[in-house]
Amino acid sequence: MTTTAFVPADQLPATALHEAFGQAFSDYLIGPFQLSLAQWPGFLARQAVDLSLSRVALDAAGQPLAFAFVAPRSGRWRLATMGATPAARGTGAAPALLDDFIQRARAAGLQAVELEVFAQNERAVRLYQSRGFETVHELLGFERAASGAAAQASGFDALSREQALQWLRTHEPADLPLQVSATVLERHPSAWTAWQTGQAQLVWAEAGERLQILSLVDLDPAQADAERLVAALAAAEPARALFVPQLQRMDLGGAALRRLGFESPALCQWLMRRPLGD
8 A cells, every 4th residue: 555644634734625525436336526626525414524533545646546534423433435546546445445444443442333335336335345344224216306286385384494303313313324414414514404294304495496305203103294395495495496405214114106107217325334343
């Protein structure tokens, strides 16, 4: 391996981290990230990244070759994103950073480490599996065209930002992806709206001409409440298409989306976890 050091990410300027990230994901599976330097802090916030816990592999000249960004959770760490610049591929920098991530989490007394990965990213999946990560949940994306049929939206309570966050903090299921949890929604840079009924909560925001469902959680396996909430959103915004990133668990709202005619893109993610008890 050509790296000379792993350093905490907060010791490097934002420009260097942003540049390395752009290079690493210039040929990403879902397309290159179009992320400006001005958007960089918001990206880190949405991923709940702690730069002091994150590590960057440097070459002999002190330039970033690879990085592993860490988002702490209760009892575990999440590998928020890991990547290597084209010059670093094949050097072993990324696998070494992954090993370092696991070792530091174990030394910190944590119970597990976790990550999300696109199931179709076979190279990354093989690397994670070689380090003992196992799939816990499939995470699907969903999308539906504008309905075009306006109707009265009712049957739910509109929540304040703090009420919605408190509901999630109180009822957050085990293995909920961090990006749809209260931790990340609290840091989300855009305004969002939350509705709640029964055992379900829906959080959504404007995303250009579409509406993005940021979080959909239904604690009832039947998911009737989730179905009511999303149907109400479609009725209230008949001219807007709706979409959900590849972070939705089928057992917490995905089945309701399917019943409402949402379709899933071919790409999906896996939530993978490695226990640290060994």
